Amino acid sequence: MHDISITEPWLGQPFTGFENYAKAFRDGRFWHSLGFTLSFSTVTVVFELVIGLYLASIANRTFRFRGFVRAAILFPWALPTITNALTWRWMFNQDYGLINGLLLMLGFIKEPLNWLGDSTLAYIAICIVAIWKTSSFMAIILLAGLQSIPGNLYEAARIDGAGRVQMLVRITLPLLRNVILVSLILRTLAAMQAFDLMYGLTQGGPGNDTESLPMYIYATTFVDMQWGYGSALGVLLFIVLLLISMIYIKWLYDGDR
């Protein structure tokens, strides 16, 4: 237990605390987990946006079984992350898992892959699970945006001879801009805080290769019981999140001028 008052400088020990921050900047594990969190967030959010747009465009049309399909879109969102991670851990199992089984049956691989024991494969596995779970959330938010675009805009564009790609780039994306940005903010902030997923799927392994920053904070605070250092890391995470939100918000308001 280190000096816990670093987050409460008014208690009269303002300068002892900075040692924890200096320690963080020299800490390789901190930088690694921060880098992992940043790259994981970027990759998953980009994929989620693309897939989410596609799902939203499907759900926006009218057809039979619409309620059922909507439930199918919602299901991954409603599953507890930790339970979901555990389920996928079983599916990614090297010897008896469904994923290796299917890949072997279809002839894509000759040998079972050690999904969760290899750092690159574990990274891919984590991203797949995250994308599977949250693309639907993205889709639901984007759907609300899509439904606010008047249909006659597309009608007019079609008469003027615009193709589907042109309509997407010229009409849909510009009008969805703010909704897309809001959903990006929400998703990026959530992805930056991912803890349950790695905790249930890989426990940060192999080694500490898939350890996210929130996992490192958890390990520092509740496993090593270094409350002071854990809090310092928490504050650093908060600052990173704040910076990201500020960039997004600036982006959002720049477009409104």
Next chain:
Amino acid sequence: MATGKEAAHDVFQKSLFYLPILALVVISFFPLYWLLITSLKPLTELYAMPPKLIVLDPVFQHYRSVFEQPFGEYYRNSAVVACYTLVLSLVFGYMIGYAVSRLRFRGKQLILLVVVATSMFPPMTMVLPIFVALRDLGLINSYIGLSLTHAAFGLPMIIWLLSALLNEIPKELDEAAYVDGASRLRTFFSVILPLSGPATVTASILVFVHSWNEFLFSFTLMSKASLRTLPVGVMMFQGEHDFPWATISAAILLSVVPLVLLIFLFQKKIVSGLTNGAVKG
């Protein structure tokens, strides 16, 4: 001949549209299906490679072994915490939502700003402060402590949802009630509350799902084994080195039954709640 071609073209177009939808449904539900068949497989089939995708002779022994653990207690804990959270969120949510929507007072903008700001705090950085605060209050290992925490993290969204909803109810209705001599409280209970039923259901579902699924705080604030909630309890089915996957699958399936039911019954309401919060917030 020409009509035949057109019909074929039509079928092609239709399948082009329905195939991705079919793929979507399959991809969404196959983990659930995989859990189901795993939980029904006899041990001899469980470790077959490639795995069997259909179970011909289902066994129920894994469900029995789920209940050899205190699984019923986990269920009850989750239900109690979720219900307390629901009551707390709705009471405080309506109090703040009503004040923001109907009353005029100084610092209203500030309150809304604080509400938004709190929703941006990362839970991970809040674990320690909340842990220490609840420990000092003697609320570690208590339903109330965990419910308060869940409600605190759900409230920003609830406040947004409810104040947006209350704003849509015309103020003339309030005034009509006042003219008829009703008090503020009476107006709230007999005019506003009945009108806000549907949105209350939406808000309740979101709060319930959040509390039912929450892991981090349920894990850290409830250290006593008998007080674990479902997500934590399911994690504890694993041994030191072995994973009884069939039992775990059965436990996961049982724990998500309420969620699956909610989704199928209320998918429309959930979608409207999520979009409301996101687009307006």
